[in-house]
Amino acid sequence: SDIDSQLGELDSLLQSDLPKAVSVIKSLEPRTGNFTSQQLAKFKTLKSINHLYTGNFIAAKRVLDEAEGLNPNQELLTQIYLYKVTVSIGLGEYQQAFQQLEQNLRRIEQGDDTHVKVQSYLRLLNVYLDLEAYKEMLLVVNRVLAFNKGRDTKSECYGMLYLAVANLELDKHEAAAEYFRRSGDYCQKHGYPLIVAMSVKGQARALFEQQKYPNALPGFLSSLEAYEKFNFNIEIYSNWAFLAETYYHLGMFAEARDYAQRVADLAQVQMNIRPKQRAHGILALLARDAEQYQQAYEHQVRSQMLSETLLNEQRLKQNAYQMAQFEIAEKTRELDKIVQDYDIFGEQRKVLNQQRSYSYMFSTIFAGASICLFLMLVAVWSQRSNYKRQAQRDQLTGVYSRFIGQNMAENQLIQCQTRHSDYSVILFDLDSLKQINEQYGNANGDWALQQVVNVLNELIDKKHILLRMSSEEFGLFMPQTHIEQAYELTTQFLEQVASIETKLTGHQFAITVSAGLSCWTEQDLSLDPIISRAALGLKQAKEQGKNQAVVYNPVKVKQSQADADMAVAES
Numbered sequence: 379s380d381i382d383s384q385l386g387e388l389d390s391l392l393q394s395d396l397p398k399a400v401s402v403i404k405s406l407e408p409r410t411g412n413f414t415s416q417q418l419a420k421f422k423t424l425k426s427i428n429h430l431y432t433g434n435f436i437a438a439k440r441v442l443d444e445a446e447g448l449n450p451n452q453e454l455l456t457q458i459y460l461y462k463v464t465v466s467i468g469l470g471e472y473q474q475a476f477q478q479l480e481q482n483l484r485r486i487e488q489g490d491d492t493h494v495k496v497q498s499y500l501r502l503l504n505v506y507l508d509l510e511a512y513k514e515m516l517l518v519v520n521r522v523l524a525f526n527k528g529r530d531t532k533s534e535c536y537g538m539l540y541l542a543v544a545n546l547e548l549d550k551h552e553a554a555a556e557y558f559r560r561s562g563d564y565c566q567k568h569g570y571p572l573i574v575a576m577s578v579k580g581q582a583r584a585l586f587e588q589q590k591y592p593n594a595l596p597g598f599l600s601s602l603e604a605y606e607k608f609n610f611n612i613e614i615y616s617n618w619a620f621l622a623e624t625y626y627h628l629g630m631f632a633e634a635r636d637y638a639q640r641v642a643d644l645a646q647v648q649m650n651i652r653p654k655q656r657a658h659g660i661l662a663l664l665a666r667d668a669e670q671y672q673q674a675y676e677h678q679v680r681s682q683m684l685s686e687t688l689l690n691e692q693r694l695k696q697n698a699y700q701m702a703q704f705e706i707a708e709k710t711r712e713l714d715k716i717v718q719d720y721d722i723f724g725e726q727r728k729v730l731n732q733q734r735s736y737s738y739m740f741s742t743i744f745a746g747a748s749i750c751l752f753l754m755l756v757a758v759w760s761q762r763s764n765y766k767r768q769a770q771r772d773q774l775t776g777v778y779s780r781f782i783g784q785n786m787a788e789n790q791l792i793q794c795q796t797r798h799s800d801y802s803v804i805l806f807d808l809d810s811l812k813q814i815n816e817q818y819g820n821a822n823g824d825w826a827l828q829q830v831v832n833v834l835n836e837l838i839d840k841k842h843i844l845l846r847m848s849s850e851e852f853g854l855f856m857p858q859t860h861i862e863q864a865y866e867l868t869t870q871f872l873e874q875v876a877s878i879e880t881k882l883t884g885h886q887f888a889i890t891v892s893a894g895l896s897c898w899t900e901q902d903l904s905l906d907p908i909i910s911r912a913a914l915g916l917k918q919a920k921e922q923g924k925n926q927a928v929v930y931n932p933v934k935v936k937q938s939q940a941d942a943d944m945a946v947a948e949s
């Protein structure tokens with residue numbers, strides 16, 4: 379009918395000429411009263427695509443719900459569900475996306491269209507990857523491979539790659555290396571050079587994780603060369619960062635510095651953050667080896683702040699759009715092939731070929747089973763499962779870094795403020811660390827720092843937050859702890875530190891710490907004034923001859939002599 383053909387036209391326009399599509403939607407709107415419910419469902423579904431293009435996920439969700447309620451046929455229903463998944467991904471509601479996919483899969487499994495099944499499974503893999511549900515990924519990968527049986531080479535190629543990625547993320551590094559080798563061979567044979575490069579890199583990653591740095595090196599170098607042909611910058615920069623780290627472990631410091639510096643010099647845009655985070659980590663290590671502690675500390679702080687930025691879920695979408703900016707002929711050809719292979723929407727193929735940019739976007743957003751595959755892959759490769767922990771911790775002592783730790787402490791303080799409960803802070807600093815470094819070497823200085831932290835870790839409990847405030851200073855934040863309790867704990871801490879046995883190092887030297895204490899008063903609106911007072915206490919402790927704790931709380935000191943007494947040096 380006339381309406382059906384107009385809906386068909388709208389379908390095409392949505393991928394070729396968005397402004398015109400919008401005007402067609404407007405012109406059809408007043409006539410929807412004459413539509414059959416099937417046509418109306420189709421119309422609403424198409425409207426949702428427009429909303430998706432413009433990033434209006436809420437509106438898309440609403441019209442899709444309406445379309446679903448109109449009892450559409452099976453084919454349209456599948457389409458509606460897939461768009462709903464896209465909406466959920468767009469809204470960052472991955473759990474929901476996952477449930478919708480499961481629902482849809484159950485429906486699809488009852489049907490017998492193997493192609494649709496494989497595409498849906500691949501799509502499900504995206505979401506699993508994003509949810510870091512690697513075990514589930516393995517199950518679904520096996521289903522992809524079982525259904526596809528090598529029929530669709532592209533799906534097979536991706537399936538094999540996914541299998542390797544899941545193994546890598548599950549820390550099955552040996553298996554991962556083997557699977558990456560196989561996916562590399564297969565994809566090479568069937569002409570998917572970009573996936574070959576990813577497989578080569580994946581293999582290098584698996585070897586890298588096993589600390590087989592000499593074996594990992596050639597893989598990073600050769601995949602770098604391949605990515606360079608594609609101008610695939612995201613991967614190029616990522617490889618530089620891995621090369622920096624690999625060279626560092628191989629003791630080739632000049633090369634490590636060179637690659638790390640290249641990455642550190644990159645613009646601070648979304649897609650560079652992960653490599654930059656890694657590169658600053660390496661620069662921190664290099665600076666530390668050169669005994670440039672201030673620089674090392676600064677690099678570490680930068681690295682940690684970048685990690686924090688990465689935690690933002692939005693990076694996935696932004697990565698997608700960064701990627702979409704690569705207007706490289708090679709890449710476009712590759713994408714066209716992907717789009718063809720993954721063209722769930724059959725007839726739209728010819729339009730996709732006419733209109734590259736829209737097809738690009740279309741494939742990114744909808745036929746996402748293809749391009750999203752490697753976008754998400756890039757994102758997940760950028761987000762090692764343990765990186766969150768690493769980023770939050772000081773590398774030497776394992777305590778929280780300042781950035782993370784102080785945020786946590788600040789949150790705790792707010793809770794104490796609302797409950798009017800106690801909150802104490804201890805700042806401490808190893809005495810004469812400079813001298814220990816100079817006399818017994820930096821390694822022993824490091825060792826001393828670690829021992830001191832070990833001692834304190836034994837004395838504190840879960841609710842306490844221990845963090846490295848700067849290269850020299852540590853802070854202990856203690857909710858629901860009265861200053862007298864804090865002082866008692868500090869006294870014990872100082873005693874135990876003083877009795878640390880240093881013979882194991884081959885030297886005999888004294889380790890002591892000085893500490894400043896302070897606690898929350900009703901006047902304090904944040905941690906800052908409390909920390910400043912503790913710092914004054916620490917300064918006083920140093921001035922009074924070190925190896926002692928000083929409580930600095932002017933308000934309380936004025937109020938009671940007992941508190942002032944606590945400020946007296948430990949005997």
Ligand SMILES: Nc1nc2c(ncn2[C@@H]2O[C@H](COP(=O)(O)OP(=O)(O)OP(=O)(O)O)[C@@H](O)[C@H]2O)c(=O)[nH]1
Nearest residue numbers: 671807808809810811812813815820823824849850
């Ligand atoms: N080994 C080692 N030394 C460090 C680390 N971080 C900082 N340092 C060194 O610690 C020293 C601190 O020097 P100062 O601020 O003069 O303090 P100090 O020698 O500890 O003397 P006081 O704090 O006054 O007792 C500097 O020489 C830094 O290079 C580290 O992670 N490991």
